[in-house]
Amino acid sequence: MSQVKFTKDHEWVRLEGDVATVGITEYAQAQLGDVVFVEVPDAGLKVSQGADAAVVESVKAASEVYAPMSGEITEGNSALGDNPALVNEAPEGEGWFFKMTLSEPQELDALMDEAGYAAYVKELG
Amino acid sequence: MRYLPLTQSDRQEMLSKIGVATIDDLFVDVPQAARLSQPVDLPSHASEMNVERHLSALASENVAASSVPFFVGGGAYKHHVPSTVDYIIQRSEFLTSYTPYQPEITQGTLQYLFEFQTQVAELTGMEVANASMYDGSTSAGEAVLMAHRVTRRSKAVISGRLHPHYRGVIENLSEMGGFSLDCVPTTVSGEEKLGERIDDQTSCVVVQYPDFFGSVDDFTALAQTAHDRGALLIVVFTEVVALGALRAPGDMGADIVVGEGQSIGNGLNFGGPYVGLFATRQKFMRQMPGRLCGETVDQDGQRGYVLTLSTREQHIRRDKATSNICTNSGLCALAFTVHMTLLGGAGLTQLATINHERMLALVDKLSPMVTPINKTFFNEITVRLPKPAHEVVEALASRGVLGGIDVARLCPEADLADHLLIAATETVTEADMDKFACSLQEVLS
Numbered sequence: 001m002s003q004v005k006f007t008k009d010h011e012w013v014r015l016e017g018d019v020a021t022v023g024i025t026e027y028a029q030a031q032l033g034d035v036v037f038v039e040v041p042d043a044g045l046k047v048s049q050g051a052d053a054a055v056v057e058s059v060k061a062a063s064e065v066y067a068p069m070s071g072e073i074t075e076g077n078s079a080l081g082d083n084p085a086l087v088n089e090a091p092e093g094e095g096w097f098f099k100m101t102l103s104e105p106q107e108l109d110a111l112m113d114e115a116g117y118a119a120y121v122k123e124l125g
Numbered sequence: 126m127r128y129l130p131l132t133q134s135d136r137q138e139m140l141s142k143i144g145v146a147t148i149d150d151l152f153v154d155v156p157q158a159a160r161l162s163q164p165v166d167l168p169s170h171a172s173e174m175n176v177e178r179h180l181s182a183l184a185s186e187n188v189a190a191s192s193v194p195f196f197v198g199g200g201a202y203k204h205h206v207p208s209t210v211d212y213i214i215q216r217s218e219f220l221t222s223y224t225p226y227q228p229e230i231t232q233g234t235l236q237y238l239f240e241f242q243t244q245v246a247e248l249t250g251m252e253v254a255n256a257s258m259y260d261g262s263t264s265a266g267e268a269v270l271m272a273h274r275v276t277r278r279s280k281a282v283i284s285g286r287l288h289p290h291y292r293g294v295i296e297n298l299s300e301m302g303g304f305s306l307d308c309v310p311t312t313v314s315g316e317e318k319l320g321e322r323i324d325d326q327t328s329c330v331v332v333q334y335p336d337f338f339g340s341v342d343d344f345t346a347l348a349q350t351a352h353d354r355g356a357l358l359i360v361v362f363t364e365v366v367a368l369g370a371l372r373a374p375g376d377m378g379a380d381i382v383v384g385e386g387q388s389i390g391n392g393l394n395f396g397g398p399y400v401g402l403f404a405t406r407q408k409f410m411r412q413m414p415g416r417l418c419g420e421t422v423d424q425d426g427q428r429g430y431v432l433t434l435s436t437r438e439q440h441i442r443r444d445k446a447t448s449n450i451c452t453n454s455g456l457c458a459l460a461f462t463v464h465m466t467l468l469g470g471a472g473l474t475q476l477a478t479i480n481h482e483r484m485l486a487l488v489d490k491l492s493p494m495v496t497p498i499n500k501t502f503f504n505e506i507t508v509r510l511p512k513p514a515h516e517v518v519e520a521l522a523s524r525g526v527l528g529g530i531d532v533a534r535l536c537p538e539a540d541l542a543d544h545l546l547i548a549a550t551e552t553v554t555e556a557d558m559d560k561f562a563c564s565l566q567e568v569l570s
Contacts, residue, residue, distance in 0.1 A: 039411070052445075057436050061436075
């Protein structure tokens with residue numbers, strides 16, 4: 001039982017039980033190009049919705065990855081340290097950024113679902 | 126468009142456009158006491174020849190470092206700079222070049238920056254060095270900020286034997302950045318027990334090597350203690366020539382090594398411009414401030430150089446950049462690189478050895494009048510005088526000897542009014558030392 005939601009900043013969130021997994025979308029990785037470095041947060045970091053949580057650096061740009069919801073980081077994806085290209089290969093799978101517990105689960109309701117995000121991306125052209 | 130000075134009506138038009146009555150209204154934020162109430166009292170005009178004559182007369186009242194026996198150090202050292210250095214740095218390709226953003230037209234600049242980084246990394250015993258900072262003190266400040274980023278902690282422990290100006294820069298940055306400092310009271314000798322001050326909020330311990338008073342310590346145990354407690358060890362130097370003879374800070378376990386590069390390739394320059402050196406471990410590379418130049422190959426497989434990891438920098442990362450340093454001391458870094466290249470590894474060791482031998486010879490000549498408090502030293506020592514050091518410095522100067530630094534002038538809060546800091550480099554001759562010893566004898570008797 002899981003649901004996936006999306007933000008306007010092109011993060012995805014998959015909630016499984018109490019833990020949400022966060023990454024960047026297929027669209028975001030395609031826009032960034034080859035990812036060369038990722039900095040993920042340490043477990044225990046408390047974040048509020050919209051705060052900087054991770055950094056993704058590609059050959060074109062460096063960008064922040066924001067916390068899509070408020071809560072506490074439980075794990076950063078250490079695999080990205082050695083292999084940042086996972087973000088390009090499987091952005092919505094092995095290339096996840098961090099896991100977190102939610103302090104304000106209702107924040108999830110305001111995020112887009114898959115169809116909503118698809119429409120949003122289409123609008124961006 | 127021709128460039129013409131502004132007329133009164135131009136000024137008036139601009140003032141009324143922005144809505145103020147007079148030019149003085151633009152400066153209301155400056156405290157009244159700091160503003161001029163009337164024009165500076167200067168003669169209205171004089172011929173160029175007369176101005177030159179007047180300024181020369183004023184300048185001749187100075188005692189220039191190069192004109193007398195000179196034993197002043199304390200963070201700025203008078204070394205011989207080969208004339209080749211000036212010749213090369215004045216080539217217009219180097220002298221007028223701007224930041225090498227376009228590698229296709231700036232390979233010369235990029236190559237010397239890469240060589241500079243390589244030299245700094247080798248000297249400090251570290252894995253990566255940047256393409257220079259403004260000077261030693263700002264490098265030290267940036268090192269503390271970097272340690273905060275790496276450890277996500279916010280307190281720095283500062284040795285009481287760090288150059289007081291360097292400590293001042295760190296204090297300024299910490300005050301503005303909201304970080305806290307634990308500054309150890311200044312003492313010339315004895316154990317500082319810095320390791321005991323590290324708690325779970327401490328990001329780094331900052332020590333100087335050789336320290337402000339000239340002593341050379343082994344920080345291996347301190348590095349271990351810092352690491353055990355999750356903090357970094359920052360080693361600062363003000364006399365880079367010392368690294369030609371001493372064990373590299375990297376070999377002691379330092380995490381960040383920073384310092385002043387003036388001694389190599391650069392004159393005293395009235396205190397600046399100087400060049401800051403900055404080196405660290407590869408694992409902390411992305412938290413470094415400043416430019417980094419990297420070696421690569423072009424599409425034909427030929428060696429080439431580019432600026433790299435620029436995403437740390439403010440022109441890309443804006444407010445999230447690791448530092449706001451933009452322009453650096455490129456020409457001073459070039460002078461450093463040229464001089465270091467001329468010296469080579471063996472030459473640097475030889476230069477360092479000569480410096481230490483000069484100081485040993487001086488200690489011999491000044492003994493038993495005064496003897497070093499330091500148990501160890503490189504080319505600088507601290508002595509205790511039977512009278513206030515500022516009087517001795519003045520009396521020596523009036524005899525044509527610049528005999529060192531009154532420690533209390535730089536460390537007014539410490540009770541060190543009778544302490545004198547003395548340096549001797551390769552530029553000091555036998556006759557200089559005799560003159561110093563003889564004058565000191567007169568002054569102290």
